[in-house]
Amino acid sequence: MRYAIPIAVLAGLLVLFMVGLQRDPRLVPSPLVSKPAPAFDLPTLDGTPPRMRTADLRGAPVLVNFFASWCAGCQDEHPYLMELARSGRVRLVGVDYKDAADDVHAWLGRHGNPYASVLADADGRTGIDWGVYGVPETFVLDAAGTIVYKQIGPMTQQAFEHNIMPLIGNRESGNGNRGGQP
């Protein structure tokens, strides 16, 4: 009987692998997906309005983009964010993560500002609440303020068209250009 143990173990492993093959190993779900966005209360960069809270994100789908002037990946995604802002397809809110106000002003001046509002998370506390472990990360919130998707790493056209658009629906608008043009 003990000579049959190895083949029994193998059978178990094969079943396991069969199930494993059906899954996508690259998917790292955020525990926050399908939960309400964590509460925050942060100063804005330009001071109008002086502070924003979680409630201010409700009403329409919004992309909350954690970025920083010191982050290389943020430069990579920036041209696409500018394009998104220009097209007006979705509202973009930037959270400037662990950054100095001067640096980010200079950075946005140089590369352009795609964000409807930029919030300053200077000590990174909000980033911790949101489970950010590296910038850039982008959270997609629906109109009710629920996180429906999290993009880790730079935002790409591929990710936006295939993963995000189906979740937030089509918001055709020709006059929704909220991105401040430099």
Add this chain to the structure above:
Amino acid sequence: MIPEFGHFALILALAVALLQASLPLIGWRRRDARLLGFATSAAHGQFVCVAVAYGCLTYAFVTKDFSVAYVAQNDHSLLPLIYRISAVWGAHEGSLLLWVTILAGWTLAVSIFNRRLPADMSALVLSALGAVSVGFYLFILLTSNPFTRLVPVPEEGRDLNPILQDPGLAIHPPMLYMGYVGFSVAFAFAIAALITGRLDAAWARWTRPWTTTAWMFLTMGITLGSWWAYKELGWGGWWFWDPVENASFMPWLAGTALIHSLAVTEKRGLLKGWTVLLAILAFSLSLLGTFLVRSGVLVSVHAFATDPSRGEFILGFMAVVVGGALGLYAWRAPRLATSAELKLFSREGLLLFNNVFLLAAAGGVLLGTLYPLVLDALGLGKLSVGPPYFNAVFLPLIVPLLLLVGLAAVVPWKRGEAAPAWRRLRIPAAAAVVAAVLLPLATYGRLPAFAVAGSLLAAWTVFAAVQDVWKRVRSKPSLAAGIAGVPRAVWGMTLAHVGLGVWALGVSYVVSFGAEKDVRLAPNAGADLGGYTFTFRDEKETQGPNYLAQRGTVTVERGGSLVTTLYPEKRQFPSQGTVMTQSSIDAGLMRDLYVSLGEGYEDGSWSLRVYVKPMVRLIWGGGVLMFLGGGLAASDRRYRLARAAERSAAQASEAALA
């Protein structure tokens, strides 16, 4: 035309492999010597076919034939020639072709060196190897054809992954595959033994040199991989417990166990069923490794092919090959195994312990590697198992192994006694204790527990291994005669065990005395680490053959005098738009100084990672010693003599001395 010719050669190789797998089996049933003999011709023919196919793909790479899809994806007009040749195995399709080419090479070698074996045994071994080849040919031809054409033909290739453009990585996969695939020979011998029922000391003696050879290549492959990761990934680590590293390490552990249990089966005719199982297991773990890497079931830095249809094929293939072998084992092994008495305090008993620890380690690594997959399959969420788990599992198992190495060398076969063993070991033991205290004290003036324990085990392993050779040499009248009188197998064993000790010393020193620091330095600013001062001088742009680099200059001083100047780089490969860090290392036996470049800032300062890695070279030095030891052991003259002179199992097993 050339790619089509290669494709055709591959189909032909499949046809020959099919015949090689089936005809000898029929010949064995019918006792037909002609059909049995066909196996050898088929092995030769198959090798020629697949070598032609391999040559065609290499030709396409060297001539930059971008009309072949695989070439277009992995070649580039600016790629240096050496990397155009190594790019053949730079991605999925080509590395499978390399795999099957090496398999055909091993099969060819078996067909040449097996001439003295009983005809049925030799033919069945080749038949089993043929069956494995068939699976891989089908896999390539059905899911991963490297010769597929691309229309329209692109003007430029997409280049070899820059991470693979390194001499270490150019030879790492072939070495690793030599090892992985080499275990197929031991596997085939196990199948032949189960079918014929000839599971005896002679069988073990035939299998040993093949297993040792495969093991030595696998050792070298893993060593190269570790060395490459250390210098190329810029993280300063030499082992990451990455799923794919584990996939190569598990067959190594099982193969190491197999080498030792084969010794018991050859010398004492014991542990037969166990040895056969290990032979099946070592190769099965190689296949499992292939599955894990190729199917994309696990995410890792190595997973460069994710395609469920490929995964399903390998899974089916594994079910047939491993399932068939284990089924055969369950059916035949109960009748073949003997239950002779085995004393635990004897060399065979200690080798059994060695096997238990090695397999427990392999099991622990397997568990850690598959655990995320299990949880995911059961829908319990995603997680990853990291180094803390593996270190916690592996360390307690490697310590008794190192202790056993020294002990087993002095305990005789059949029945050992404590008193004589102790008499022979007290000097090595005392010397090891002295070394354990003196070595860390002399080099670093401190005695961290881990360094003392590591030095103790390392010195114990080395001294105990050397005293065995010393005793043999001293028993001869002169030193020269003594050295000449020690069989190569013993030299090989000693060297491999010394290598293990050297490795342990390196690991304990890197862990105990290694230092690292993340710093941001303005030009001409310095950082102190481990008694050295690293000063960032400047950064300039330079142009490589197919990349643009930002090159930092870092001077390292100690006590005010310049030790070395390092030039870490960040290379941008425009062909793929990727950036690679190229760390700069001043290597030495006692310490490595290691700098890798992080991010540059507007004010001209850079973030840098600096490391001081004491004795890190010993880690790979140990691997190289094991490799050389394996080579010596596999080339021991008694394998050749025994083959030439004697087929009788009984006499041979008596003749074979420890």
